[in-house]
Amino acid sequence: MKLQPALVFGSHMVLQRREPIIVWGKAAADDTITVQLGSDTAAAAVRRGSWKVSLPAREADTGLRMTIRSAKTGEEITYTDIAIGEVWLAGGQSNMEFLLKYDIEAPALIPAANDPLLRFFDYPEVSSPIAQQLGRYEDYGFWRSWNPDDAPWFSAVGYYFAAQLRRALDVPVGILGCNWGGTMACTWISRQTLESDPVFRPILERYDEEKAQLSWQTYLNTHLAAVTADPAHMRAFTDIMMMGGGAKELMQLLPPKPDDAPPAPPVMLRGPFSENAPGCLYDNMLTQVAPYGIRGVIWYQGESDEQSGYEAFYDATLRALRSDWNKLWGKELPLLQVMLAPFDHWMMVKANHYYDLRAQQMKLAAAEPGVYLANIMDHGCEDNIHPRQKRPAGERLSLLARKYIYGEDILADAPTMRSVEWSEGRAVVHFDHAEGLHCTGEDIACIELLSQGAPVAFTAAIEGQTMVLSGQDIVPGAMKLKFAWQNYCIVNCCNAAGLPVCPFIAEG
Numbered sequence: 001m002k003l004q005p006a007l008v009f010g011s012h013m014v015l016q017r018r019e020p021i022i023v024w025g026k027a028a029a030d031d032t033i034t035v036q037l038g039s040d041t042a043a044a045a046v047r048r049g050s051w052k053v054s055l056p057a058r059e060a061d062t063g064l065r066m067t068i069r070s071a072k073t074g075e076e077i078t079y080t081d082i083a084i085g086e087v088w089l090a091g092g093q094s095n096m097e098f099l100l101k102y103d104i105e106a107p108a109l110i111p112a113a114n115d116p117l118l119r120f121f122d123y124p125e126v127s128s129p130i131a132q133q134l135g136r137y138e139d140y141g142f143w144r145s146w147n148p149d150d151a152p153w154f155s156a157v158g159y160y161f162a163a164q165l166r167r168a169l170d171v172p173v174g175i176l177g178c179n180w181g182g183t184m185a186c187t188w189i190s191r192q193t194l195e196s197d198p199v200f201r202p203i204l205e206r207y208d209e210e211k212a213q214l215s216w217q218t219y220l221n222t223h224l225a226a227v228t229a230d231p232a233h234m235r236a237f238t239d240i241m242m243m244g245g246g247a248k249e250l251m252q253l254l255p256p257k258p259d260d261a262p263p264a265p266p267v268m269l270r271g272p273f274s275e276n277a278p279g280c281l282y283d284n285m286l287t288q289v290a291p292y293g294i295r296g297v298i299w300y301q302g303e304s305d306e307q308s309g310y311e312a313f314y315d316a317t318l319r320a321l322r323s324d325w326n327k328l329w330g331k332e333l334p335l336l337q338v339m340l341a342p343f344d345h346w347m348m349v350k351a352n353h354y355y356d357l358r359a360q361q362m363k364l365a366a367a368e369p370g371v372y373l374a375n376i377m378d379h380g381c382e383d384n385i386h387p388r389q390k391r392p393a394g395e396r397l398s399l400l401a402r403k404y405i406y407g408e409d410i411l412a413d414a415p416t417m418r419s420v421e422w423s424e425g426r427a428v429v430h431f432d433h434a435e436g437l438h439c440t441g442e443d444i445a446c447i448e449l450l451s452q453g454a455p456v457a458f459t460a461a462i463e464g465q466t467m468v469l470s471g472q473d474i475v476p477g478a479m480k481l482k483f484a485w486q487n488y489c490i491v492n493c494c495n496a497a498g499l500p501v502c503p504f505i506a507e508g
Contacts, residue, residue, distance in 0.1 A: 001028045001049065003075040005068055007123070008292050011079045012143040014119050014174025016087045016293030017060050023068070024052035031072035037082070038064050058084045060171040062117065083117055085172030086165060087294045088401075090158040091188065092301035094181030094242070095338070095386060095393075100159050101152035102242040104388040113151035118166050120144050120154045122177040126284045128223065128273040135227040139235075143174075155179075157338070160394025161298055161401070168402050178289050180275050181238075184304045185317045188286060190324050191279030199316050200278075202309075207278055210270035223273045244346075244384040276304075287328065296334035296405060297325065298397050303340065303385060306357045307349065314360035319368065334405055335371045336397045337361060339502075341387050342380025344488040349385055351487035358503055362416075372400040375414035377446075377484050377491040378500040396499065411435055411497040417483070417504035422476040427469040427508070429481070434465035436496025446489040448482040451475065462493065467501075481506045 005025035015021050023035045023042075026049050033051045034043040038061075042053035064082040069075070090096050100106055121144070124137035144150035146159075158175035165173045180187075186194060186203050194200045275281060305314055322335050339358050343351050365373040374396035381387045396412075403412035413433040421428040427449075431437065444460045444467065451473055458471035469481070484491050484503035491500035 001026060003027045003031075003033070003068065003070040003073065003077060005077060006288065006292075007141050008121060008176065008289050009066075009079065010121075010143050012081045012083075012119055012145055013079065013121065014083045014085050014087050014117075014143075014172050015058075016295060017058060017084045017171065019057050019293050021055040021057070021293060022052060022291050023055065023066075024050065025068075026050055027070055028072055031070055034069045034071065036067045036069075060085050062172060083119070083172035083174070085117070085174065086169060087174045087176060087292070088158075088161070088165075089176045089178055089289070089294045089297045090155050090161075091297055091299050092179045092338075093183050093304055095303070095341075095390075096155060096157055096179045096298075096300035097177070097181045098156050098242055098386055098390060099152060100154045100156045100390075102239075102386075102388060103156040103390050105391065106152070110148055110151045113146045113148050115146040115163075115166065117172040118146035118159075118162055119172070119174045120146075120150070120158060120162075120177065121174065122153065122155070123285055123289055125180050125275065126288070127275045127277070127280050128227075128284060130223060130273065131227040132284065134224070136229070136231050139231060156390035157298070157300055157394040157397070160391045161398045162394075164395050164398035165401065168398070168408065169406065176289060176292065176294060178285055179301075180281060180285075182304055183275050183281060183301070184308055184310065185301055185314070185321055186278045186310075187276050187281040189279060189317070189321050190282050193320050193324050194278050197316070197320065199313050200320075203278055206308075207270055211272070214271050219271050219273070223271075242386055244381075244386065244388065282324065286325070290325075290328035291330060294329065294333070296336065296401070297322075298336045298338075300338040300393065302357050302361065303343075303349075306340070306351070306353055311353045311357035311360060314357050315364040315367075318361075318364055318371075322368075322371070332370055334401075336400050337365070337371070337373055338393045338397065339373055339375045339377065341376050341393075342382070342486075342488045342490055343385055344382045346383055346385040354487040355485045355503060362502060372404060373414075373502075374400060375500050375502050377489075377503065378494065380488065380490065382488045399497065399499075411495060411499075414499040415493075415495050415501045417502070417506065420481060420506040420508055422474070422479060422508035424476070425470060425472055425474050427474055427479065427481060428463075429467040429469070429483075429506070431465060431467070431501070433499075434495055437462050437465050437467075437501075438494065438496075440492045440494065445492045446484040446486070448485070449474070450480040450482070451478050453480075467493070476508055479508055481508075 027046045031046040035053045044051045044053045061084040066079045068077045122140045124140040162173040379392045399412035402408040415431040415434040418430045456473040494500045
C-alpha cells in the first residue's frame, strides 16, 4: 500500500489555529510515518493500515510547508502554501452546496475575486466504497483559493460567511464543504445512533421497506453506472436545477449525448449505496474529514426532511446529529443553522409544513447551548427552492459566529417574540433582540389574527421595540396571533441589523 494521507490534506489548505493539528491517512503495515510542518515534527506507527499524528497548536500563519514521509518505502509527499487560521465545516443539502457561480451577485464577484487567504475545499459526494474507488470526482477534493478561476466553485453561503470572517478577524479562513443536495439529516447521523432512539423508527422502517424492493444486481449495476458517468452530464443537469429551471427546461437544455456515450443512470431506489440511506454519508463522507481541525459547523438543510414528513422531530434529529459530530471531533462544535427560506413550490416539490420545521429549528436554538439560528424569512422565492441571493444566509451566519464564537459585541440575533400583552382591542408583542425595530413597507406583512378560528380585522404598527395590534374584535381569551407561520411569506419587519422578525404563534 502506498503512503496515502486523507484526501482533505493538500497544498493551499487552511489548518485550524490554536488547536493541536491532527494529520492522518493510510500506509503499509509495519511502517512509521513522519509529518513535518514548519519546525514541528511528529511520527506514528501504522496500525491496521492507518496512521495518525498530532502536531502542536499554532497561531495564524501563512506560507508553510508540510512534508509526510514513509520510513518503510521512502515515499515523501509535500504540501505547500499552507495557512493557519479559522476553518468551518459547511454541511447540509443543495442550498449549502449551491455554488457561487449560480448566485445572483456572481457576475460582479467572480472577476474581482482576489484573496489568496480565503479558501474552500469541497469533499466529493461519495456514498459507498465503490464510489470512493471508482467515482469520477475531478471537480472536487482539493483546496481552492478566492480567485476568478476558483471562485465559481465556492459554496455561495460558505463564501459570504467566510468573507465576513476574513474582514472581522484578519486571519486566513477556510471552508470545508461536506454536503449533498437532496439529502435528509439522517444520512449524516450514525446508524448506531439512529437505531438507539425510538424517535427515528419511522425513518428506519421506511428505509427497510424500500430496501426490500431492490433487485440487488440491478441496483449494483445502477450504482456503478452512476459513479462512473461523465461528470459533464451532472454539471449540465445541476446548472439548470440551481438556476431555477423546470422539468421541461431540463429536457430541452441538457446537451445531446454522443451516440457512443453510456446511457444516463436511472433514478436510484433507496438502498445501502443511496446518499439518503440512514447513516450513509456519515460513514462515507463525514468520517473521512473528521477530525480535521474546525472551529464549528454552518448548516443549511431541512427541505428534504420536510418533504419526507420528518419535520415534527427535526429538533431531535439535529440534536442527535450534533452529538455524533461532537464525538467524531472530540469537542463541542457550535452549530450555526439557516432557517428554511420562504418557499411554496418548484417542479415536483410542494412545501407542506415548512413552518413546523422552522419551529423545530427555533426550539433547538432556544434550548441547546451552542446552537444558533440565522433567519432569512425576508429572502426567499415562491417558485424556486434555491434562492439565488445567498448573501443574507452567509452573512447572518457570520454575525452569529462573530458574536458567540469570537466575542464581538454586535447585534446578531433576529427579533424573537418574548410575550404578548392582551387587552380589550389591543395586543402588544414584546421581543428580544429588537433594537431599532422597523418596517420596510407601509404595512407589516405576514400577520394573521384569529378569534375562535375566524379572521378578525386589525391594524398593526411598530412602537419602539414592540409590535402593536389594534382592533375592536380583539378580546382576550379567544385570540390567536400568527406571524410568518406560512410556507411562503416575506417578512418586512426587522431590527437595526436588518434581521427579520422570527415566526411565532401566540394565544391569549
